[in-house]
Amino acid sequence: MDNSTIFLSIIILVAGFIVYIFFWQRKTNVSVETSIDNNTRQMRLQAYERLTLLVDRIALQNLIARLAQSEFSAREMQMLLTQNIRQEFDYNITQQIYVSADAWTAVKNLKDQNMLVVNQFANSLPANATAMDLNKLLLEYLMNDAEGSLHDKVSQVLSFEAKKLL
Secondary structure (H helix, E strand, O other): OOHHHHHHHHHHHHHHHHHHHHHHHHHHHHHHHHHHHHHHHHHHHHHHHHHHHHHHHOOHHHHHHHHOOOOOEHHHHHHHHHHHHHHHHHHOHHHHHOOOHHHHHHHHHHHHHHHHHHHHHHHHOOOOOEHHHHHHHHHHHHHHOOOOOHHHHHHHHHHHHHHHHO
């Protein structure tokens, strides 16, 4: 074998090796991108799950059922309800990075509305009102709400967006 044949053989081997590396890298990038897409989708679905749970936990009727304290005053119950809403929301605040701006705004609006309703009704009661008085007033309001519960609407928004990811 002369030098030119050896040189040509080396060039063919190097070129083949480069082509092999190119296709291997391309295949690896596609599988990495697919893996990232699947992981991202899974994380987003989990965020929608957690926010759906949050919405259910801060629904006023569920809070009242979970936290009802007959020995509390209306002011103490007001503090307990608003504190629980705030804690539940704060615990899940990081989920906003995984969901749409509309979904997060809906969750925030629900939190704000629930706190506003609790505070307004508690402030409308006399100073000697009991927790049962406040709870009764809140439940009557929820039963007579002609537009339907914001809780239900936010749950529907979250469910709709989660289903788009499936």
